[in-house]
Amino acid sequence: MSNFHERSNIADVIAQADAREVIRGIAPEVLDSSLADGSTSFPLARILGVILDDADPRIAQILAALGNIEDHTPRPVVGERITPQPDYEGDDVERGSAPVTVPAGVEVNRMAEIVISGPSHGNPFTDVDVTAVFTLGERELRVGGFYDGGDRYVIRFLPPVPGSWRFQTSSTARSLDAITGILDVSGGEERGAVHADGMHFAYADGTPFVPMGTTSYAWTHQEQERQEQTLAALSKTSFNKLRMGLFPKHFIYNENEPDDFVFPRAGEEFDTTRFDVEFFRRFERRLEQLDELGIQADLILFHPYDRWGFAHLGRAVDDRYVSYVVRRLAAFPNVWWSLANEYDLLLTKDVGDWDRIGALVRENDPFGHPLSIHNWVDIWDYSSPWATHASIQHGEMLGAKVREWRRTWNKPVVVDECGYEGDIDQGWGFLSAQDEMHRFWSVAMGGGYATHGETYWAEGDVIFWAKGGQLRGGSPDRIAFLQSVIAESPTGRLEPLPSDFDAVHAGVAGEYVLIYFGGGQPAFRSISIPSGVRAHVDVIDAWSMTIDRLPGLHEGDIRVDLPARPYTAIRITAASTATD
Incomplete structure (x- = not known):
């Protein structure tokens, strides 16, 4: 146990009688605020500054007094680190004996899947590690594989250039170790993965990519019919990036229970030592469909809006989850990584945790997809070596701020949350279409890029920003118009x-x-x-x-x-x- 501190969850403070009485004795009006109703998950010091005023001296008094009180909030038991087993198979198993299927007809910038039939005893998700080194001349890429259930082990490769790529595996399982082969890659017309390109973005073939995206955090956690509606709605727009999460979301207008999750579930318990391969196969089909529409999937790895425990899994499970997800999805050409939505509300992680997770993504993604992290209030320092671009929540003086951020980090700037067009009862979600459009223009004129969101309410709390479905706002067409104006620039950029x-x-x-x-x-x-x-x-x-x-x-x-x-x-x- 530890004492309360400035990043303690205010809901935990309010829930504990002695801590609540400290606040009542110093600033009782805090307890009357909707931000302190016990169901919120916000850092104590920041919310006190909002409810009272940042300059109110009582904040320091509250923090000092709470610093002497032990936090008795029950904490979930987090998983331990599990090391792959070097003796997973005995010495009687011939090294490299597992059957392997190497695909034919592989094209540059398209995912190729090498499948190895291997052992399945124990828990292959944690007991077995398999990687492959691909070489072409002096070029070398190390690619992590993953267990896909049954007897399937998969290594996915996104070939950056044509040629005969030689590969050799390494594994803690003898039958999967030292397998060699050749992957023949021909030319093709695919543009490849998007990368940061100076202050902007470009496909692997050098074509400029101008991100004009939208947001639907939990659309893949809805019923199948709504997911199809979402794809149909997106097909009628010019949006080319979609912010979306792997974990479901628990927040206003988004409280339904999904059918499946990243981890398999038995009753109320999740087995965080394994992954639900059927969940991933369905999720991957949605990634493919987005790619067919020309849409980049900006995948959010963590977020704070959670009732299942995914926001505080602990370091070992976090790392296992991130490694599996990145190894499994990095060969999709249309993937981006976002370490977190509103990282500063994930109160059990600090800067060191995010730097570790960012480095882990880089280690497991040999194809260099865009990678960033998104804030609630405290904007990240994007000089971090793993960050390819800035992903920012901000809604004021956008043009001037984008210019400032570009000078500060010398990286592309994406304002991934500048406010949403809609009519709900939240200030961040009732912008007019004109205001949403204007914010896009302001960001673009500053040399950056913005991300759209729509929060018009419909029966059943169906809001595109949360659940997908249909788009009804007036800004998407105007955003498409802005895209066309930028495209007419000699460089295709501003x-x-x-x-x-x-x-x-x-x-x-x-x-x-x-x-x-x-x-x-x-x-x-x-x-x-x-x-x-x-x-x-x-x-x-x-x-x-x-x-x-x-x-x-x-x-x-x-x-x-x-x-x-x-x-x-x-x-x-x-x-x-x-x-x-």
Whole structure:
């Protein structure tokens, strides 16, 4: 046991009589707040700052007094680390004797699955480790395998280039050890996995990838009919990234019980030494369907909204879970990794835990998929060597903040939670479509990328942000329009440019410039075409999704008439890069 501290769960403090009386004696109004109703899971000091005020001296008094009180909250028993067994098979078993199936017709940037038929006694999930080293000339990739139930051991490879890749296995099971083979990989048309590319993203073949995603945290934990509705809804949009979790979610508007889980379940108990392979096979089919739609699956490994115990499994089980998931899914070309949604609400993990988990993902993902972590309040320091990009929750001064974050970390910035378009009774979930669209434009003009979410309520608490289903909002079409505007840039991307005090500029210097007025509504604007450039000039209405081109080519200083309404922009395109 330990004493209460600033990161203790306020629900645990309220539930313990002596600790609750400390708060009652110093700041009784805290107990009247909905944030302290005993069902929340928030860090004590942060919530006291919200309920009272960060500058209230009583916060320090409460923390000091609670620091002398032992926290008697019952803690779940966490699993122990289990080491693969080097004597899993006896010396009488011939090394490398297990039958192996090597696929034919493999193409570059498409997952190839090598299947080995092996032993299944004991618990192969923990007793057996199998890896393979793939070599092509001087190139070498070490790929972890996984147990897939029955007699199946699988090694999945995402070939980055064509050629005859030689492989050799290593395993604690003698029959799976020292198996050799050749995987012949031909050319193909797949673009491959997405990677961070400077301040932006690109597919393996170099094609720019501009993430314009949406959110449906628990859509794969719903009934099959709703999952199909979700895919159908996504197919009608231009969204190309989806934030989603492996664990189910327990939160407002999302309290149903899933049919299956990452771990097998008997009654109320989960066996965290094994994995439910049927769950993963169904989940993988959804990943394939997203890939067919051109959608990246941004997979959230941990989150705090939990009633099953997945948020506090302990280090050994966390590591076993992460290793299995990454080994199993890393060869899907459309996968991203998010260590956590709102990491700072996972109160049993500290910075060291997240650094360990981030390194573990990197170790088990030889294909280098994007990897980040997402905050509630405390933004992560993305200088962490395992982080490929920033994944941030923030809703104010977005353009300026994105520019600042880019300078700070020199990595791509994705505002994965900027607020949701909807009508629920929560401030984060009742933005107008105009506000959601404007936030996307603000982030894009800062050189970053935003992620959409929709929280319109429907009977049965069916909200897309939580459960998927149907999209009903007005912002997705406008986000698609913004995508098309960015795609017309010579580079297919936007860079922040020197701006005016009342309008932001972005584009490609000297070739393609957007001037965005946000909520302002000027009736005209005087602009300067760069010296020596003759350009097309367009007036863009982000809400109406119209582009009106001024007649002729323009140079020098000109006046541009505008519609005197919000969300308009001027686009300047050098004639040498325009389609006349």
